[in-house]
Amino acid sequence: VNWRLFLPGSWDPASPKADPAKVARRDKCAIPVQVGHVEKWQLALDMIDETRSWGIEVPQVIADGGYGDTAAFRLGLEERSLEYVVGISTTTTAHPEDAQPCTPAYSGRGPRPVPAYPEVAQRVRSLAIAAGKNSARPVQWREGSRPGSGSSGYKRMYSRFVALRVRPAGREVRKATAGTELPVRWLLAEWPAGRDEPVQFWLSNLPETTPLPVLVRTAKLRWRVENDYREMKQALGLAHFEGRTWPGWHHHVTLVSVAHAFCTLQRLTRSPKETASA
Incomplete structure (x- = not known):
């Protein structure tokens, strides 16, 4: 449903880990100016927010x-x-x-202590x-x-x-x-x-x-995610991308996602007997 390309700090000119050689390649790779290094957990939250903005509930x-x-x-x-x-x-x-937390006794000096375990x-x-x-x-x-x-x-x-x-x-x-x-x-x-x-x-x-x-x-549902990911990599070419640009990567993963959705719908609409014979 959604993807993000993780950009390491070495590619971000605003990062203390910026690598001048990699930063210089940003234009050639067509990376948008506003795109910088973001932690993966924050990328995941951003994807959730964007997905919900499309009217797709998570x-x-x-x-x-x-x-x-x-x-x-x-x-x-x-x-x-x-x-x-x-x-x-x-x-x-x-x-x-x-x-349960408890509050230490207050001595009358300084800020009051907060409850702690x-x-x-x-x-x-x-x-x-x-x-x-x-x-x-x-x-x-x-x-x-x-x-x-x-x-x-x-x-x-x-x-x-x-x-x-x-x-x-x-x-x-x-x-x-x-x-x-x-x-x-x-x-x-x-x-x-x-x-x-x-x-x-x-x-x-x-x-x-x-x-x-x-x-x-x-x-254990994460097994289903891993299985889908393996199918996209091995059968639909997710891991075969050899491009060098930001738009090219997004184009590739979009096509792979559509192909995976099509294959999934085909499986769901077939009867169990037809799936077994196939």
Whole structure:
């Protein structure tokens, strides 16, 4: 639906990382004067805003840890009242749901202290391990590509998951909440039966009443994105662009997107028997 070409700081004359040789190539590459270096998470928010301005609603946002680890991205989604399930790394910190801030005693001098959490925020890995392996529940979320005993003849994707209610922490989150209670969010951790600790983590602002299978299926939807991306690269030529200009790249990805949309519509309009025979 939307694309952005990431321009590194070395191509931006206003960036402290500007490379004179690359900046000099901007005109030859037909890069618009107003286009500069923008962080990827901000590009994603810009794409969401533009997509919505076209009258296309964004129902949910699914992203990997490259975006989910950035608190500013998650806060930007919440400012737009968007639901999300985003991957995070094990170093992301949070407080347990029952953690409460307290206000230090005021000495009468200087500014009044703001409420703060007495305990240091923990890494999400530690929170999940503290919940224990026995808290993990089995969930099947979709049919895979390998033959199996499922109703369609394919093996069901299966693992075990821990879902906790936590208060994501971090300097940007604390600044945004201005000393008030940190909001409660879902922490989802995948903990396979044969592993000693969780292997993957997500944060989500889906409602508190969201069932575990819904959390898991939503988090795993990113596989669908990766599958589409692989199809566009390998079958439709997304990775075959050899041009050298800003307009040329946009032209290329537009045609690939239209081709992918056409192929998707063809699959959706065919009967299952016709798809199998094809």
